[in-house]
Amino acid sequence: MIPLSYYLVLSAILFACGVTGFLIKRNIITIFMSIELMLNGVNLSFVAFAAQWHALSGQVFVFFVMVVAAAEAAVGLAIIISVYRTRETLNVDRVNLLKL
């Protein structure tokens, strides 16, 4: 028997780690990976609540979140590639102009 709150605490820890990474990292790819970590933390609480409320819709929702995350990763990494092409840096502090 595993208390459901343990899952929620783990999910909160993962989400907090993702937020921290988003704040302290300066490499645009690592920032993007922190966002994926946050999505994973949220997915865990979705599945935990699906188990608690006997609702499989929660698991279907996780499936949709994963699909959207895949689409987001593809577009986001394409944007990173094009940013790197024009500025030749991955440091977000040096990407501070809208126009070149």
Next chain:
Amino acid sequence: MLHLLLFLIFGAICVAGAVNLLVQRHPIQSALSLIVVMAALAGEYLLLGAEFVAAVQVIVYAGAIMVLFVFVIMLLNAAEEEHTAGSRVAMILGVPGVTVLGLLVAWMVVQHSNSPSVSPAALYADPTTHGAPATIGTLLFSEFLLPFEITSVLILIAIMGAVVLAQKPQHGKEEK
């Protein structure tokens, strides 16, 4: 008891991977620790009776998405990140803030829930909690058919967007 032990082991691997993601300076090491987090999360999903989600987590997240990340890191030859004044401010203000926030959320969850327990054996026995591929598939093609179809359009748009964004700018065409 065994299940709780498994939960704690997978959870410890998850947290260790997440913290390692923050500590490492090189993006490729962060990416590899994120893969560890995702693989351990698949174990947690199995403990929650979500078979299908666990399989998709390994195949799509730890497989496809992270391969894409590692591929881009290698392609752009990303080096160790450099620290700037802004990142130091974020480190000094952000880390304690987020730690306090995380502890607060965890404390509230532990204190203010009567905390029902879930046992993996019961979850797998009950068809309303056991996320077998057949059950999820039936749900996906009946109740969630419209979102499912919209998602396929979204994926198509994402593919086209990625191709357009990542292709080399064609200066010759624009000048004509």
